[in-house]
Amino acid sequence: MMxxxxxxxxxxxxxxxxxxxxxxxxxxxxxxxGIVNGFIGDVRKDLWRGAFILxxxxxxxxxxxxxxxxxxxxxxxxxxxxxxxxxxxxxxxxMGSGCTSGHGVCGIARFSVRSLVATATFMVIGMLTxxxxxxxxxx
Amino acid sequence: xxxxxxxQTAAAFVVGLIFAIxxxxxxxxxxxxxxxxxxxxxxxxxxxxxxxxxAIPVHMLSxxxxxxxxxxxxxxxxxxxxxxxxxxxxxxxxxxxxxxxGLGGFCPGPALTSAGAGQEMAIYFVIxxxxxxxxxxxxxRFTVKG
Numbered sequence: 001m002m003x004x005x006x007x008x009x010x011x012x013x014x015x016x017x018x019x020x021x022x023x024x025x026x027x028x029x030x031x032x033x034g035i036v037n038g039f040i041g042d043v044r045k046d047l048w049r050g051a052f053i054l055x056x057x058x059x060x061x062x063x064x065x066x067x068x069x070x071x072x073x074x075x076x077x078x079x080x081x082x083x084x085x086x087x088x089x090x091x092x093x094x095m096g097s098g099c100t101s102g103h104g105v106c107g108i109a110r111f112s113v114r115s116l117v118a119t120a121t122f123m124v125i126g127m128l129t130x131x132x133x134x135x136x137x138x139x
Numbered sequence: 140x141x142x143x144x145x146x147q148t149a150a151a152f153v154v155g156l157i158f159a160i161x162x163x164x165x166x167x168x169x170x171x172x173x174x175x176x177x178x179x180x181x182x183x184x185x186x187x188x189x190x191x192x193x194a195i196p197v198h199m200l201s202x203x204x205x206x207x208x209x210x211x212x213x214x215x216x217x218x219x220x221x222x223x224x225x226x227x228x229x230x231x232x233x234x235x236x237x238x239x240x241g242l243g244g245f246c247p248g249p250a251l252t253s254a255g256a257g258q259e260m261a262i263y264f265v266i267x268x269x270x271x272x273x274x275x276x277x278x279x280r281f282t283v284k285g
Contacts, residue, residue, distance in 0.1 A: 004166055004186040011165020012193020018157040019194070020201035025150040027211030028218045030158065032248040037272050047144065048151035053251065055155020060255025062156075063163040070163040071256040075170040075244045079263055085243025086250070086264040088235050090271020091278070093247060096232025097220075100246045101158075103233070104191060109198035110219070117225050122237035129241025130177035 019106055022052075031102020032056075033093030096122075146213050159252040165190045168253045170244025170260070177241050 019030040026048060039049040064071050077085070093099045096118055098107065103122075107115020166172045166187060175184035210216060240246050245253070245264045253261030 004172075004184070005189050008165045008186045008189035009193040011161045011163070011167070012190040013197050014157055014161030014164060015190065016161075016194035016197025018154045018161060019198050021150065021157070022154045023198075023201045023211065023219070024204055025154075025211060025213045026147050026218075027214045027216065029220065030154065032246075032251065033272075036247060036251070036269070040269060040272060047148045051148040052151040052155040052158075055152040055157075056159045056248065056251045057155075057255030059156040059159025060163070060168075060252035061257070063160060063252070064256025064258070067163065068256075070166075070168050071253050071258045071261075073170050073253075073258060073260050075174050075260075077170065077174075077243055077260070079260070082243045082245070082260050082264050083267045085239040085245065086267025087271040087274070088239030089243070089245070089247065089250075089264075090268035090273075091275045092232045092235025092237075092239060092271075094232070094272050094275040095228050096234075096236055097229060098233075099236060099248075100240075101248050105194045105198060107220075108191070109195045110202045112220070113223060114220075114225055114229055118229055118233040121230055121233035122240060125234045125237030126177045126241040127179055127237075129238050130174050130244075131179045131241075133242060134174075134178050134180075 015101070015105060016109075019101070019109075023106075029102055029106045031098045031106060033090075033099040034097070034102055037094050143213060150213060158248065159255070161194075162249050162252045165193075167246075167249040168256070168258075168261075173240070173244040173246075173249075177244075 022028050022030045035049045035052055038046060039053060043050065098118060103115040103118040108119060162168050167190060172184065172187060176187040243264055245261060247268060250261050250264045250268065254265045
C-alpha cells in the first residue's frame with residue numbers, strides 16, 4: 001500500500017510537470033479528451049494535438065517494453081462492457097468539456113468552479129457505478 | 140510549418156511522453172487499480188487519490204507563473220478556458236463520463252497510453268471512445284442547431 005501511494009504521488013507529480021510544460025510553453029490546458037476531440041475535428045489545423053497524442057502512444061509503447069507489469073489488465077471486464085464504457089466516455093467527455101486530466105488536474109489547479117463541479121460529478125458517479133457493478137455483476 | 144509551430148509541436152510531443160510515464164508510474168494504466176479505487180467497501184484501495192494530490196500542487200505553480208507573464212514561451216497568447224458557468228451539459232456529460240469510467244476502468248489518457256503499449260482492451264476502448272466523440276458531434280448537430 002505504502003509503495004503504491006508513493007508511486008501514485010510520483011506519477012502524479014510527473015503528470016503535473018507535463019501539464020506545467022504544456023501551459024508554460026504552449027499556453028494550453030492538457031485535457032486529453034479535448035485534445036483528442038480537437039484532433040479528430042481537424043487533423044491538419046493543429047499539429048501539436050497530433051504530436052501530443054503520438055507522445056502518449058510512444059510513451060506507452062516504450063513503457064510497455066520496459067515495464068509490462070504497468071499494463072496488466074485483470075479487471076475482468078468483458079470486451080462488450082469495455083466497448084460500451086468507451087462509447088459513453090467519448091460522448092460524455094465531449095459533452096462535459098473534459099475528463100480526469102482537463103477538469104481533475106488542470107481545472108482544479110486553477111480553482112475553476114466548473115472543473116470542481118465536473119470532477120465531483122464524475123468521481124461520485126464513477127464510484128457509484130463501480131460499486132454497483134461489483135454488487136450486481138461481481139468484480 | 141513555421142518555426143514557432145514546429146517548436147510547439149515538439150513541446151507537445153515531449154509533454155505527451157512525460158504524461159504517459161506519469162500515468163504508467165502512478166498506476167492509472169491498470170484498470171483493476173482504478174476500479175479498486177472507485178469501488179467502495181471492503182478492500183477499497185485509496186492509493187490513486189494520491190495521483191491528484193501529487194499533480195495539482197505541481198501544476199498550481201505553473202498557473203502562478205502564468206499570472207506574471209503576458210504570453211507563454213512559445214505562443215503569442217494564452218489558450219486557457221475562462222468560462223465560469225456551470226451548465227447542464229457540463230454536469231450531464233461529467234456524469235456520463237463517470238459512468239463509463241466506473242464501468243471500464245479507463246479514462247482517456249491511460250487508455251491511449253495503454254493502447255500504445257499494445258494492451259488489447261485499451262485498443263477496443265479507444266476505438267469506442269472515438270466513436271462516442273463522433274456520436275456526440277451528431278447529437279450536438281441535431282439538438283443545438285436543429
